[in-house]
Amino acid sequence: MTISYDKLPMLFQSVLDIPMYEAVGALAHDIARPPGVAEDHTMTIQTCGWVQWPLSNLTILSFNPGNPDWLELSVANSVSMDYQVGDFSLLAWIYMDVLADRYVIERGLLNTDGWFFYVDVNGAITFVTNQGAANQLSASANGAVTIANWWCIGVTRHGASARIYRNGMDVTSVVGVHVNPAACARKLHVGIDDTEAANQWDGYIWRPIDLGRQLSSTEMWKFFELTRVLFGV
Numbered sequence: 001m002t003i004s005y006d007k008l009p010m011l012f013q014s015v016l017d018i019p020m021y022e023a024v025g026a027l028a029h030d031i032a033r034p035p036g037v038a039e040d041h042t043m044t045i046q047t048c049g050w051v052q053w054p055l056s057n058l059t060i061l062s063f064n065p066g067n068p069d070w071l072e073l074s075v076a077n078s079v080s081m082d083y084q085v086g087d088f089s090l091l092a093w094i095y096m097d098v099l100a101d102r103y104v105i106e107r108g109l110l111n112t113d114g115w116f117f118y119v120d121v122n123g124a125i126t127f128v129t130n131q132g133a134a135n136q137l138s139a140s141a142n143g144a145v146t147i148a149n150w151w152c153i154g155v156t157r158h159g160a161s162a163r164i165y166r167n168g169m170d171v172t173s174v175v176g177v178h179v180n181p182a183a184c185a186r187k188l189h190v191g192i193d194d195t196e197a198a199n200q201w202d203g204y205i206w207r208p209i210d211l212g213r214q215l216s217s218t219e220m221w222k223f224f225e226l227t228r229v230l231f232g233v
Contacts, residue, residue, distance in 0.1 A: 005031065010219035015080055015088075016041050016210040018071070018190070023050050023059040028071060034212070037080050043071040043190065051204070056230040058206065063191045065200035070192035071208075078188035081107055081210055083115065083157070084180045089215040090117050090127075091154040091223060092190075093231065095204040096147050099123055103199045104153070105208050107188045111135050114184030117155055118199065119145050125164050125171070127155040131182040138162040141173040147203075150231040152224045158214040167233065168224030170217055 005011060014032040022028060030041035048069040049062040063069040081088075090105050100121050108114020108130050115129045122142035129136050138155070144166050145151050154165040157178060164172045186194055190208050191201035207227075215223075 010215065010222050011209075011211070013213045014209060014211045016073075016188075017207070018043055018209075019207050020059050020061055023052070028061070032209075034080070039077040039080055041073060041077060043073055046070045046072065048191070053204075053206075053231065055232050058230050060204050060206040061191075062204055063201035065202050068192060068197070068200040070196065070200070071190040073188040075185050075187055078107060080212070081188055082184050083212075084183060086212060087156070087158045087214040089154065089156040089209075089211040089213065091152070091207075091209040091211075091215075091220075093150060093152050093206040093227065094119070094145070095150050096145060096201075097203040099145075099147055100202070101199050102201050103189065103191065103193045104201070104205065105188070105190055105210065106193060107186055108181060108184050109186065109194045113182040114186060115157075115181050116193070118193075119153075124173075125153050125155075125166060127157070127162050127164060129157070129162075129176075129178045129181045131179055134179065136176040136178045137174060138164060138172060138176040138178070139174040140164045140166060140171040144171050150233055152227065152233070154215070154220055154223075156214045156220075163217075165217075165220045167228070168221035170220075 017032040106116030193199040
């Protein structure tokens with residue numbers, strides 16, 4: 001029996017879901033299509049290369065910082081992800097060629113506004129919320145991500161609390177007290193920071209997802225369990 005997208009409880013209130021079905025071209029389409037949101041969440045691809053992962057023939061995007069490569073949504077089309085008071089969650093499958101400060105999903109600027117989700121030079125999965133001249137950080141321990149391996153990473157934000165997940169398990173080590181992000185009028189990016197010049201992803205990313213609610217630990221685990229076979233994890 002096939003279960004439709006809308007019948008999967010863990011995907012309730014998804015705002016953005018980019019499965020990368022296209023395999024060609026300069027657009028990556030959203031399948032979340034939340035009701036009442038008029039924005040076009042189709043992401044524009046900036047020079048990323050389409051590839052197929054050999055194990056499952058899954059279509060993914062390859063990121064090369066020498067180009068550089070990234071995905072983006074305009075300011076107008078990402079207003080629904082300008083989270084301030086509300087809860088939200090982020091998910092993606094990632095593969096790194098080199099450990100460095102590399103951005104996965106972001107809509108904000110350090111010590112200014114918004115939020116971002118990245119892997120740092122020590123392999124720590126990191127989430128940051130920003131306000132004028134301030135930021136708050138939650139992270140996994142160092143070494144949570146290693147190169148040349150696929151990892152399913154996620155974060156949930158609920159009020160002042162953020163929890164970091166790897167392969168469906170809570171791996172939060174650094175616990176920040178998160179102030180509401182300042183209002184942000186910036187593009188949403190996958191694979192690069194707001195300057196579009198630094199912290200560029202090096203490797204692969206598949207299916208970045210943004211949900212307008214807190215995912216439970218069970219839901220994080222279920223997403224990992226449903227998708228891990230694609231990468232032999």
